[in-house]
Amino acid sequence: MAELNPVLHTPLQHATFHGAGVVMGENLFCAKVIVRGNFDDAQLTSRLSEQAGLPVNVAANTFVENDSAAVFWLGPDERMIYSYAKEPQVLLAELRSVMPAGRSSAVDVSDYYTTIRVGGVNARKVLSAGTPFDVHGSNFPEGSCVQTRFGTASVMLVMQDSSPAFDIQVRWSFAEYVWRYLRRVAEFRTLTPQS
Amino acid sequence: MILINCPYCGERDQTEFACHGEAHIARPTDTASLTDEQWGDYVFFRTNPKGIHYERWVHVHGCRRWFNAVRHTVQDEILATYEVGAPRPDVGGQQ
Amino acid sequence: MSDEREAPNRLPAGGSIDRDRPLSFTFDGKSYSGYAGDTLASALLANGVVLMGRSFKYHRPRGLIAAGSEEPNALMQLEKGDRTEPNTRATCIELYSGLSATSQNRWPSLSFDIGAVNSLVSRFIPAGFYYKTFMWPASMWLTYEKFIRKAAGLGVSPTAPDPDRYENTHAHCEVLVVGAGPAGIAAAAAAAASGARVLLIDEQNEAGGSLLASATGEQEPVRAWIADAVEQLQSNPDVTILKRTTVTGYFDYNYLTALEKVTDHLPPGSDPVAPRQRFWKIRARQVVIAAGAIERPLVFADNDRPGVMLANAVNTYINRYAVLPGRNIVVFTNNDSAYRTALNAANKGAEVVVVDTRREVDNTLVESLKNAGIKHFPGHAIVSVQGKLAVGAVRIMPLSEDGKTVQGQAWELSCDCIANSGGWTPSVHLFSQSGGKLAYRDGIAAFVPDAATVRSVNPCFSAGACNGTFSTTDCLSEGATAGRAAAIAAGFPGSDVQLPASDPASDDRGQGDIHPLWLVPTVxxxxxxxxxxxxxxxxxxxxxxxxxxxxxxxxxxxxxxxxxxxxxxxxxxxxxxxxxxxxxxxxxxxxxxxxxxxxxRPPYTPVTLGAIAGQETGELFLQVRQTPMHRWHVEHNAVFEDVGDWKRPRYYPLGVEDMHAAVQRECAAVRDRVGILDASTLGKIDIQGEDAAEFLEMIYTNGWKKLAVGGCRYGLMLNEHGMIFDDGVTSRLGEHHFHMTTTTGGAARVLNWLEEWLQTEWPQMNVYCTSVTEQWAVAAINGPRARELLSTLTDIDLSTEAFPFMTTSEGQVAGVPARIYRISFTGELSYEINVPARYGRYLWDTLIEAGKAFDLCPYGTESMHVLRAEKGFIIVGQDTDGTVTPHDVDMSWIVSDKKDDFLGKRSLSRLDTARDGRPQLVGLLTEDPAFVLPEGAHIVSQVLDKPPMPTIGHVTSSYLSPNLGRSIALALLQNGKNRKGDTVQVQLMDGTVINAQVSSTVFVDEKGERARG
CATH class of the missing domain: 1.10.10.1100 (BFD-like [2Fe-2S]-binding domain)
Known part of the structure; x- marks a missing residue:
């Protein structure tokens, strides 16, 4: 076999935007697994929480995060688990090992999604051009995550901090579309001469 | 553009949802024993009321859960939403 | 500019114009000068331009009647070329340097318009004229229409694409206040004081509403209070103020739309960044409508002569723009409000006469006229207007007691302006759009919102003039009350605001004791x-x-x-x-x-279509999906095809190749050597759970329980009508774990279908479906040398014994984790290599490099279509159309007769579905092997001289097959199964008929040996 040197690509790896009040770019690749099962089952939630290092029985539209992982609510029987330290196959295998076979599922979606960070004082205005969801702090405080629409793409919006900074999790194939959309509306907002 | 209260995610814009027609239509079991007419009734026939309508919706851009809604077809108002499998809610005698 | 002669109607002082910033502009090619702060209307009026347009039907000369967005006459063609915009209201266009406007609906010129002959024959074009005249014969309508359009047109549309950019955005607030007059400012102040998020929207470029028309010194305490309140609102981070913005529609669940004119007040294209206009989609918890009122004209003889204006518009031009519209002004009214205009105009040096249809007028008004030296004719009416292109004089006569007739001495008053008022009409548009009902209030002779009819889903309050409340003092308190109530209703504690003390001497008391006279009589x-x-x-x-x-x-x-x-x-x-x-x-x-x-009905004022589209134009018009290998395709000259939202390479032309040549080359490469296709777009669904096999038994027509782990199987999905809905290969990765593939365009539909059944009908099943379409990048290598190529990059045993057709294997390919499916959509030896998407581009590059030794050829969807058609493989949505069963496409072999049930099964035995003679999929071979039938061409049962001919089917797929050296086609043909070998006639668009022989659908390798080899 020929000499091999695998190279990793992400959909927006070269994309960055710096404008007055808006900074945007793609976050680093990380492992992501969707787990589904009966989250009323205390045994499942305790074993999964232990494995993830974070509580998985989070409230609707919220997430929890520490330096090495994050858990997002996706639905009553569904969570997304990020690991910032582990390889996707490792995370998947570990989570699967504590879940009841045949009555749950764990699926590697590390490549399925990428996330775009949108930060700066004008970030909310940029997001509001594409989403009907109200991203004002009173409706979308820190620790919130919602699945909604941006343009015509399905996305998950994550309120990272109130500086403000948001993450947009989007499917790989839609990433370029969402990025161009963000860039176009960011240009309207951030470069407008203040009058 | 109405607002819809997803039983799982809360109130969201209508553009996050899709409607899948009339709710509370159970798929017949033992389909082989049905007459063409009985099967046709299940496949083809739906009510089309002026007023209260029980509908199946899905939160496509959100949690991707199916749920049911009571919608007034004249006013285009959602009077209640509820989980699949729950009984039809009382909407205060509205007709 | 100081040495230039001042415009004739410009007052020497006053107004909110900036006299240090003169602006030049042109109207109908002639240059004029105005000031920053002018509208096009005020600047023209200042320059003595009274004639501004021709009317729609009779081409009568028309001038301004209003100063706001209600203006019906002064419609302009603004700017030229690709930025030209018809029917813009001169009253709404803020003047900018270099503005160019032309009048509309006149030829050859505004003052001499041939179309005005319509006015002479007006007795022959009464109401309903078009309906009556152009009804018969119906066949002539197309001829009439062209004539009518030409004669009746107002402005002209641009023919080039709009060079401006627009934005479209969402806003959310607890309290939306529409209108920044006294009522709206008070409402916003009260709502904001309680902590609510407030959005305050006004059409004008500054707050003030009706006060913008008041004279210097009038209502000073209120104006000072408003200035202060606006400043406080501006500094409140929870308040957004949008000026130059019109709320255009009020829809359900307090969803309102607004159009913001961001840069329309600047020379076109002068702002390189900001959008020209922004369209707002607003969701408000509560709405306070403080939209004001519109003055309505009196309906009197020849009341359309240029120079006949609304009284308050005259007031606005005097006070806001320092323009005196006439030297001799006749004020004609049925209410008190026009007296302010009379006094203001007299104060600025105009000769003023007041003609009031009322016999009794409030004594203080009579006194104030007397003090200002203004003649007063109570109980009189204007019975005629003299002058052709502008008002020259009026005749007035006393009105009868009942106002139905005129009698007695007529007077002629020469004048150059008539300021008339028939009273004020509250702007109930938005309230009415919200679903509320209107109530007629006799005291003000107008409809007002009936607060008892507010719809529960559209909670709103009306305050101020739009609610029939005209005095400024009352507007302020009503606004504050509404703002407070709205905040409370939105869940905030109520807060009071300190309002200015009322000043009875200068308070605007509105129309006073109005006596409606809806139609002013003449002799x-x-x-x-x-x-x-x-x-x-x-x-x-x-x-x-x-x-x-x-x-x-x-x-x-x-x-x-x-x-x-x-x-x-x-x-x-x-x-x-x-x-x-x-x-x-x-x-x-x-x-x-x-x-x-x-x-x-919405919109309240016209909305630019560009603003509604906003940023979603060009590359953002539709979502576009790309695979991890997309850039490689771009770099290698791929011509793309839209499949669903995906961009898929259709073919890769070399040099000057056209599609035909490229496809012939690509297809031959796949059959002779090896080709590579980006198959990443195929829908992929991960299915896990102990009931997964049971679930697939219901979803697919064939059996799944016995599929071995590691096995792949093709499946057809039917809807409950028994019609083919999607297809694909599903593989068993584990006892309770399947990997389903769907068509590229059907992925979302199929996942929804699966989830709907699981969530609504079979919640007891332990099955979880997760979309993994983008998780995997897929390179499909097809052709006799595919195995050789792949073996250079993997240690997986690729021998048929170890890795037979229709199985899957996991391992490393090119040093990255991969799953390979040995399945084939071309009929050739084929491996579909799946790697995590982050390695997709790397895998592709590596395969291309390794493939050089095998003359590997990248191929696109067009070649894929030809190759699969040679094998008779259907494409759902092309060879099927939602009316086709598995039996119709000769795939009865895939319909299990052992299973009790699956989705759609019962429909297959319905009378119509099971009958003989249905349209069935067949192959077609044209008599002339070089002729490629057009897809969609009809097969006819009887050949006639010309179309239409009776049809018995149509061509669904048709290609020139490079491997057979002749054309092939698939078609749905009535009773096709029993017509194999028959010759049928296919009709082309031009009526030519082509003979073709009905054949099997499989044209190449009927036994399927190549894929298994």
Missing amino acids: HPVGEGAAKHFHDFQNDVTAADIHLAAREGYLSVEHLKRYTTTGMATDQGKTSNLNALAIMADIRGAQIPEVGTTTF
Whole structure:
């Protein structure tokens, strides 16, 4: 076999935007697994929480995060688990090992999604051009995550901090579309001469 | 553009949802024993009321859960939403 | 500029214009000068331009009547070339340097317009003229239409694409306040004080509303309070103020739309970044409507002569723009509000006469006229207007007691301006759009919102003039109350605001004791004599037209509207609707509320289509999906095809190759050597759970329980009608774990289908479906040398014994984790290599590099289609159309007869579905092997001289097959199964008929040995 040197690509790896009040770019690749099962089952939630290092029985539209992982609510029987330290196959295998076979599922979606960070004082205005969801702090405080629409793409919006900074999790194939959309509306907002 | 209260995610814009027609239509079991007419009734026939309508919706851009809604077809108002499998809610005698 | 002569009607001082910033502009090619702060209307008026347009139907000369967005006459063609915009209201265009406007609906010139001959023959173009004249014969309509369009057009549309950019965005607030006049500011202040998020929107470029028309010194305490309140609102981070913004529509669940004119006040294209306009989609918890009121004209003889204006508009031009519209002004009114105009105009040096249809007028007003030296004619009416292109004089006569006739001594008053007021019409448009009902209030002779009818899903309050409350003091307190109530209703504690003390001396008391006179009589009965009484200026509708409609039975207000076209122009009848229905009420002897109003529809003012589209144009018009290998395809000259939202390479032309040549080359490469296809777009669904096999048994027509782990199987999905809905290969990765593939375009539909059944019908099943389409990048290598190529990059044993056809294997390919499916859509030896998407581009590059030794050829979807058609593999959605069963496509072999049930099974035995002779999929071989049938061409049962001919089917797929060296086609043909070998006739668009032989659908390798090898 020929000499091999695998190279990793992400959909927006070269994309960055710096404008007055808006900074945007793609976050680093990380492992992501969707787990589904009966989250009323205390045994499942305790074993999964232990494995993830974070509580998985989070409230609707919220997430929890520490330096090495994050858990997002996706639905009553569904969570997304990020690991910032582990390889996707490792995370998947570990989570699967504590879940009841045949009555749950764990699926590697590390490549399925990428996330775009949108930060700066004008970030909310940029997001509001594409989403009907109200991203004002009173409706979308820190620790919130919602699945909604941006343009015509399905996305998950994550309120990272109130500086403000948001993450947009989007499917790989839609990433370029969402990025161009963000860039176009960011240009309207951030470069407008203040009058 | 109405607002819809997803039983799982809360109130969201209508553009996050899709409607899948009339709710509370159970798929017949033992389909082989049905007459063409009985099967046709299940496949083809739906009510089309002026007023209260029980509908199946899905939160496509959100949690991707199916749920049911009571919608007034004249006013285009959602009077209640509820989980699949729950009984039809009382909407205060509205007709 | 100081040495230039000042415009003739410009007052030497006052107004909110900036005299240090003169601006030059052109109208009909002639240069003029105005100031920053002017509108196009005020600048033209300042320059003495009275004639601004020709009317729609009769081409009558027209001038300004208003100063706001209700203006019906002064419609301009703004700018030239690709930025030209028709029907813009001169009153709404803020003047900028270099503005260029032209008048509309006139030829050859504004002052000499040939079309004005219509006015002479107006007796022959009455209401309903088009309906009556152009009805018969129907075949002539197309001819008539061209003529009518040409004659009736207003402005002209641009022909080039709009070079401007627009934005479209969402806003959310607890309290939306529409209007920044006294009521709106008070409402916003009260709501903001309680902590609510407030959005305050106003059409003008500054706050103040009706006060913008007040004279210096008038209502100073209120103006100071408003300035202060605005400053506080601006500094409040929870308040957003949008100026130059019009709320255009009020929809359900307090969803409102607004159009913000971001840079329209600047020279076109001068701001390189900001959008020209921004369209707002607003969701408000509560709405306070403080939209004000619109003055309506009196309907008197020849009341459309340029120089006839609304009284408050005259006031606005004097006070806000420092323009005196006339030197000799006749104020004609039926209410008190116009007296302010009279006094203001006199104060600025105009000769003023007041003609009031009322006999009794408030004594303080009479006194104030006397003190200002203004002549007063109570109980009189204007019976005629002299002058052709502008007002020259009027005749007035005393009115009879009942106001129906005039009698006695006529006076002629020379004048160059008539300031008239028929009273004020509250702007109930938004309230009405919200679903609330209107109530007629006799005391003000107008409809107002009925607060008891507010819809629960559209909670709103009306305050100020739009609620029939006209005094400034009352507007302030009503606004504050509404703002407070709205905040409380939105869940905030109520807060009070300190309002300015009322000043009875200068308070605007509105219209006072109005005496409606809906139609001002002349010496002739209406409709007789040469004079016309216009109520709808923009659509040229007169009182006589209403009488005609009534005579012909169009008594209902909705019929009246459509028959006469009153209220149907771009101004939506803002100044005309109430007058029209009041005149109809009078004819019917009915009360105005009995006649009712027509429906108020959005938009309130015209909305640019570009603003509605916003940023979603060009590359953002539709979402576009790309695979991890997309850039490689771009770099290698791929021609793309849209499949669903995906961009897929259709073919890769080399040099000057066209599609035909490229496809022939690519197909031959796959059959002779090896080709590579980006198959990443195929839908992929991960299915896990102990009931997964059971679930697939219900979803697919064939059996799944016995599929071994590591096995792949093709499946067809039917809907409950028994019709083919999607297809694909599903593989068993574990006892309770499947990997399903779907068509590229059907992925989302299939996942929804699976989830719907699981969530609504079979919740007891332990099955979880997760989309993994983008998780995997897929390179499909096809062709006799595929195994050799792949073996250079993997240690997986690729021998047929170890890795047979229709199985899957996991391992490393090119040093990255991969799953390979040995399945084939071309009929060739084929491996579909799946790697995590982050390695997709790397895998592809590595395969291309390794493939050089095998002359590997990248191929696109067009070649894929040809290759699969040679094998008779269907494409769902191309060879099927939702009316096709598995039996119809000769795939009965995949329909299990062992299973009790699966989705759609029962429908397959329905009478119609099971009958013989249905359209069935067949192959077609044309007599002329070089001729490629067009897809969609019909197979006919009888050949006639020309189309249409009776059809018995149609071609679904058709290609030139490079491997057979002839054309092949698939077709749905009635009773096709029994026609194999028959010759059928296929009709082309031009009526030519081609002979073709019905054949099997499989054209190459009927036994399927190549894929298994």
